[in-house]
Amino acid sequence: MSMFKKVILIGATGSIGSVVLAALEKEPSFTITLIQRASSKAKMPVHFKTITVPDSYPTDELIPAFEGHDVVINCMTSFSVADQFRIIDAAIAAGIRRYVPSEYGLNYMRQDAQALNQVFNDKGKIQEYLRAKAQAGVIEWMSIACGMWIRWSMANDFLGMHIGERRFVFWDDGEGYFSCTTEENSAQGLVKALLVAGTDRDVYKNTVIYLSDFAITQKQLLEAIERIQGVKYTTESINSSDLIAEKQAAVAAGDIKATFALIETGFVTGRYGGHLEKEGEIQNDKLHLPKNTLDEVVEAALKAYGTI
Ligand SMILES: NC(=O)c1ccc[n+]([C@@H]2O[C@H](COP(=O)([O-])OP(=O)(O)OC[C@H]3O[C@@H](n4cnc5c(N)ncnc54)[C@H](OP(=O)(O)O)[C@@H]3O)[C@@H](O)[C@H]2O)c1
Numbered sequence: 001m002s003m004f005k006k007v008i009l010i011g012a013t014g015s016i017g018s019v020v021l022a023a024l025e026k027e028p029s030f031t032i033t034l035i036q037r038a039s040s041k042a043k044m045p046v047h048f049k050t051i052t053v054p055d056s057y058p059t060d061e062l063i064p065a066f067e068g069h070d071v072v073i074n075c076m077t078s079f080s081v082a083d084q085f086r087i088i089d090a091a092i093a094a095g096i097r098r099y100v101p102s103e104y105g106l107n108y109m110r111q112d113a114q115a116l117n118q119v120f121n122d123k124g125k126i127q128e129y130l131r132a133k134a135q136a137g138v139i140e141w142m143s144i145a146c147g148m149w150i151r152w153s154m155a156n157d158f159l160g161m162h163i164g165e166r167r168f169v170f171w172d173d174g175e176g177y178f179s180c181t182t183e184e185n186s187a188q189g190l191v192k193a194l195l196v197a198g199t200d201r202d203v204y205k206n207t208v209i210y211l212s213d214f215a216i217t218q219k220q221l222l223e224a225i226e227r228i229q230g231v232k233y234t235t236e237s238i239n240s241s242d243l244i245a246e247k248q249a250a251v252a253a254g255d256i257k258a259t260f261a262l263i264e265t266g267f268v269t270g271r272y273g274g275h276l277e278k279e280g281e282i283q284n285d286k287l288h289l290p291k292n293t294l295d296e297v298v299e300a301a302l303k304a305y306g307t308i
């Protein structure tokens, strides 16, 4: 019998939150409560209890919302992850047993990753905060490192893909390795780990859960896209050191959106902990996640994009 039954989900209609909600919903042992910001325009699924909180996620309003629950799963948007200091404080005050931070990326404990951009830094500081609280024995945590989602990346012109223009941008030689997991396997990995941890609290306790369907290079990604789509792309190459200097200067001058290119660089070069096979033990097999090949994932993403 799982000890984790009552689950809070933050960001339930987002890119990954919606997939996590679908995976949670398939497990009858979970009772799910959603947290939504007051200004949110998202249509929450009506068959769940939804609690509305002020946009800043104030601790004192979250405590009563969290009380009586076992787990908080956070799927909030990248630029808000530092709000989790207040959310974690509320989770501890409300007696939440396990907290899952909004990460879903790479190894944010790496100093080089934290130095690359603000989002990686915030995620790293949040994990450090959780580690300290776990050390003090007041909460447990686990996080998901899943590398990149190819479907999401295709829709958001990430990883060098510009599908609409049939254009591809390589970072340097395009030979850096980065890990990828589908959105579905990332969500299922999280839910299955929660079920395991709910039965044996020492498994997946206070740790990063590394997931990877495969690690690839940009060159391999483009090769698969061109072959499956049956077209040739124009290619160009950018110098990653120059790009980092340029984008960090832009962020310093107030252009927050330049952070996206720094996030992308963090993954695609493979130099900042995005090649997860080098960062920790991959858990896909232990969690019995379905296997996906690069071709299958690229084909499904091109279909979702409406290209094939
Ligand atoms: N591995 C990958 O390829 C990949 C790709 C993208 C994102 N990620 C990571 O996955 C996590 C979730 O990202 P996502 O893209 O799924 O998030 P998203 O769709 O952009 O947003 C998810 C939810 O965040 C909540 N939120 C909280 N503060 C917000 C604010 N100030 N503005 C807008 N929304 C806010 C909203 O919930 P309500 O409206 O319900 O309040 C929103 O629906 C992040 O940690 C992100 O870095 C990973």
Ligand SMILES: *[C@@H]1O[C@H](CO)[C@@H](O)[C@H](O)[C@H]1NC(C)=O
Binding pocket: 172, 173, 239, 240, 241, 242
């Ligand atoms: C990128 O540019 C820097 C100078 O800004 C140079 O030292 C480096 O060799 C270049 N890297 C590649 C891969 O061309």
